[in-house]
Amino acid sequence: MMGSDSCGGYRCVECSDEASELYRDYQRGVLRLSICKSCQKPVDKYIEYDPVIILINAILCKAQAYRHILFNTKINIHGKLCIFCLLCEAYVRWLQLQDSSQNIDPDDLIRYAKEWDFYRMFGIAVLEQTAFLVGIFTALWVARAEMLKTKSDFILLLKALLLSSYGKLLLIPAVIWEHDYTPSCLHLIKVFVLTSNSQAIRVTLNLSRKFALLAILSGLLFESGVVYLFQRTGLNV
């Protein structure tokens, strides 16, 4: 069953079974949604939906909406989205750093030091994100090596994880309204991102909720390992 992308590469949003087409075109503007052979429901009801409705369904972490986005669309913004989210994260951390070290002196040297601080925060955010992903892949590899045996399985999961981190965009208000953001807000954003990450793993690999959560935990473990290493080496985060 796995890896046979020859039949169109689409998936039923209800049961995740493979499908050759999402709809059939009967000419003169008559389209009919294809019906899934195994669950007898429309393969992808979302192709008729408004993008806003699809987004709301994705925010509600509905597995069907995740399947639609990951398997049945050609959405290809995960790379840009990832870099943008990392930049936002770096900026928020940089702001926190500025708060903790109050310097009003507009000296050039300090300005350069601040700029360097931003690059440092960006580098740390990149390393943490990488450690998180490595942790997830390691856990899944150890538990079920056969699920990640081809390059396309690997790329699909990576894409799913990066896309499902879109919740980090909620950091943008933090960038705009700088000081009105409380740490609990940042924690809530983190919980939301982790929930959608776990749903993305579940949908991509057809796993149980428990397995997906374990993978996320392993990711968090790797991430905190990296943070710990930074603190030990004196590169304060």
Ligand SMILES: [Zn+2]
């Ligand atoms: Zn189905």
